[in-house]
Amino acid sequence: MEEDAIISVRGLMATYGEDVILKDVSFDVKRGEIFVVLGGSGCGKSTLLKHLIGLYPLASGEVLIEGGNLATAAGVERQRILRRFGVAYQSGALFGSMTLSENVTLPIEEFTRLPVEARDVVSWMKLKLVGLDGFGSHLPAEISGGMQKRAAIARAMALDPALLFLDEPSAGLDPVTSAEIDALILRLREGLGMTFVIVTHELPSIYAVADRVIMLDKRKKGIIAEGRPQDLRDHSDDPYVRHFFRREAE
Amino acid sequence: MVQTGSVLEVVKEQDGQRLIFSGRLDAEGVAGAWDRALSAAEKGGRILVDASGVDYCDGAGIALLWELQRRGAGEISGLKPEVGKLLQPFADAERKGDEDGRPKESMVEAVGKTVVDLMRDLYEQVSFLGQTVVISLKMMRRPRELRWQDFWVTYERAGVQALVVVGLISFLTGLIMAFQAAPPLREFGVDLFVVNLVSLAMLRELGPIMTAIVLAGRSGSAFAAEIGTMKVNEEINALTTMGLDPVRFLVAPRVLAGVLVTPVLTIYADLVGVGGGLFVMMGRGYPLVTLWRQLVSAVGINDLVAGLIKAFVFGALVAGIGCLRGLQTKSGASAVGISTTRSVVTSIFLIVVVDAIFAVVYYAIDF
Numbered sequence: 001m002e003e004d005a006i007i008s009v010r011g012l013m014a015t016y017g018e019d020v021i022l023k024d025v026s027f028d029v030k031r032g033e034i035f036v037v038l039g040g041s042g043c044g045k046s047t048l049l050k051h052l053i054g055l056y057p058l059a060s061g062e063v064l065i066e067g068g069n070l071a072t073a074a075g076v077e078r079q080r081i082l083r084r085f086g087v088a089y090q091s092g093a094l095f096g097s098m099t100l101s102e103n104v105t106l107p108i109e110e111f112t113r114l115p116v117e118a119r120d121v122v123s124w125m126k127l128k129l130v131g132l133d134g135f136g137s138h139l140p141a142e143i144s145g146g147m148q149k150r151a152a153i154a155r156a157m158a159l160d161p162a163l164l165f166l167d168e169p170s171a172g173l174d175p176v177t178s179a180e181i182d183a184l185i186l187r188l189r190e191g192l193g194m195t196f197v198i199v200t201h202e203l204p205s206i207y208a209v210a211d212r213v214i215m216l217d218k219r220k221k222g223i224i225a226e227g228r229p230q231d232l233r234d235h236s237d238d239p240y241v242r243h244f245f246r247r248e249a250e
Numbered sequence: 251m252v253q254t255g256s257v258l259e260v261v262k263e264q265d266g267q268r269l270i271f272s273g274r275l276d277a278e279g280v281a282g283a284w285d286r287a288l289s290a291a292e293k294g295g296r297i298l299v300d301a302s303g304v305d306y307c308d309g310a311g312i313a314l315l316w317e318l319q320r321r322g323a324g325e326i327s328g329l330k331p332e333v334g335k336l337l338q339p340f341a342d343a344e345r346k347g348d349e350d351g352r353p354k355e356s357m358v359e360a361v362g363k364t365v366v367d368l369m370r371d372l373y374e375q376v377s378f379l380g381q382t383v384v385i386s387l388k389m390m391r392r393p394r395e396l397r398w399q400d401f402w403v404t405y406e407r408a409g410v411q412a413l414v415v416v417g418l419i420s421f422l423t424g425l426i427m428a429f430q431a432a433p434p435l436r437e438f439g440v441d442l443f444v445v446n447l448v449s450l451a452m453l454r455e456l457g458p459i460m461t462a463i464v465l466a467g468r469s470g471s472a473f474a475a476e477i478g479t480m481k482v483n484e485e486i487n488a489l490t491t492m493g494l495d496p497v498r499f500l501v502a503p504r505v506l507a508g509v510l511v512t513p514v515l516t517i518y519a520d521l522v523g524v525g526g527g528l529f530v531m532m533g534r535g536y537p538l539v540t541l542w543r544q545l546v547s548a549v550g551i552n553d554l555v556a557g558l559i560k561a562f563v564f565g566a567l568v569a570g571i572g573c574l575r576g577l578q579t580k581s582g583a584s585a586v587g588i589s590t591t592r593s594v595v596t597s598i599f600l601i602v603v604v605d606a607i608f609a610v611v612y613y614a615i616d617f
Binding site for chain 1: 276277278280281282284285288308309310312313314316317332333335336339340343345346580581582583584585
């Protein structure tokens with residue numbers, strides 16, 4: 001594990017029943033880095049993410065987040081690790097019976113002693129950061145899919161975690177909103193020193209924000225390329241990787 | 251005067267107050283400083299904020315600094331540039347109080363909204379009834395258009411699979427009635443008339459009502475949940491854009507199954523319920539032949555028919571309400587639950603209302 005690594009993955013193997021989805025996946029994510037996991041559809045990007053955040057048990061290997069192992073941690077230690085990161089899911093996963101404001105306030109209410117007025121201001125600020133101020137009293141069902149994604153990012157940021165996992169944050173958003181999300185990610189990294197692990201295959205976003213990427217491949221069931229996106233586009237030895245980054249047919 | 255705290259120091263000056271922040275301005279630090287900082291700002295005079303000692307500032311800290319500025323604090327001195335950048339997006343922002351939760355409404359608005367909702371619901375129920383009747387008439391002319399497979403599946407689920415629960419409830423109802431009625435009637439020497447009481451009550455009232463309530467709880471709610479989930483998943487939209495009428499496709503087989511299964515279940519409930527009453531009377535020493543003669547003299551075919559007419563109506567009502575509530579489902583995870591609850595509550599309410607109407611009509615026509 002590198003000294004400044006916030007996430008360290010070693011020999012990860014992911015399976016669904018008998019099917020091996022990923023094998024021998026190892027990488028580190030440095031603190032303050034914007035790290036992108038990409039690859040073609042069905043290559044295991046979201047599966048990898050769910051293993052990183054402890055939703056799925058590892059078939060083998062180890063995932064350490066700030067030195068803590070979610071697979072073995074329990075009680076207070078598990079809570080400590082969970083508090084260090086936020087997750088914005090691909091579908092938003094907002095609580096349908098709560099307004100956007102209540103969705104964002106929920107973790108603040110549960111995990112801090114902030115007074116009600118402070119919670120309301122923090123929640124409003126998070127919604128404003130993602131361009132949803134004025135929509136705090138709306139229910140998720142009353143807003144569009146793109147707005148739900150942005151609200152999910154606001155909720156993931158509610159406790160200002162050191163690490164944010166974003167699953168397809170730009171998918172389904174218009175180019176302007178997508179660019180705004182990219183700018184938000186860069187601003188949060190600069191201001192709060194947050195680390196981002198982003199699962200996406202939106203090339204404009206990748207070029208705009210990614211410090212480093214890993215590319216997964218369905219056939220090899222693992223990482224086929226790692227580095228800066230511009231370098232992989234221009235200098236990769238693997239023609240599939242170059243095609244992917246240039247958005248060309250094979 | 252100086253007040254010290256973990257992250258906040260309030261220094262009173264001649265023309266106002268100086269708020270000096272230091273250390274980590276995170277959720278923990280802000281929780282202890284929020285009220286003191288804002289009450290200091292409320293006191294009036296010039297408010298100076300010194301953030302030169304702040305090592306770290308997260309969203310809660312930004313919220314506090316922004317709120318102080320909003321309440322008239324002057325420029326924040328010593329703010330680190332990276333923290334200043336986080337504050338910048340909110341520089342000219344205005345926060346409205348009603349953004350923090352559900353929109354608040356006065357009692358008059360709430361009452362008005364409830365009345366409008368009730369009227370709209372009534373309109374939708376009448377409209378749905380009309381639509382279902384029209385579709386049913388079309389089906390009678392062209393029975394092939396009905397989805398018979400769905401009909402039989404629904405008929406089995408609502409009918410055969412309900413036999414145990416309907417039987418148990420009816421048997422116990424008959425048994426309880428006989429147990430409760432026999433001792434007081436015994437005092438007058440007419441406890442044999444328990445048979446009249448139980449049989450008339452079961453055939454005319456309790457058989458159809460208990461069956462309909464079980465149907466509402468088991469099948470009406472299932473229809474609402476099933477169709478509601480389809481609505482949430484946009485399957486109803488898919489049907490519509492394919493040119494398939496959801497009422498014909500989904501509602502007609504369920505309503506027809508409800509209409510046809512309820513009378514059958516009611517006859518079964520009548521038999522088992524009367525059996526429960528007779529079981530108690532046999533336990534009290536009456537021979538079966540005596541009870542049978544009493545039963546035959548007490549009830550006529552008109553009593554059975556009176557109950558069966560109700561059963562037809564209750565069946566249509568429960569199945570129709572279940573389907574309607576399903577089609578009325580809004581989006582979101584809680585919507586299906588709400589539809590299911592509304593289906594059961596509305597069905598039971600309407601069963602009682604319709605039963606009351608039947609009681610008056612039967613009395614008026616001496617049926």
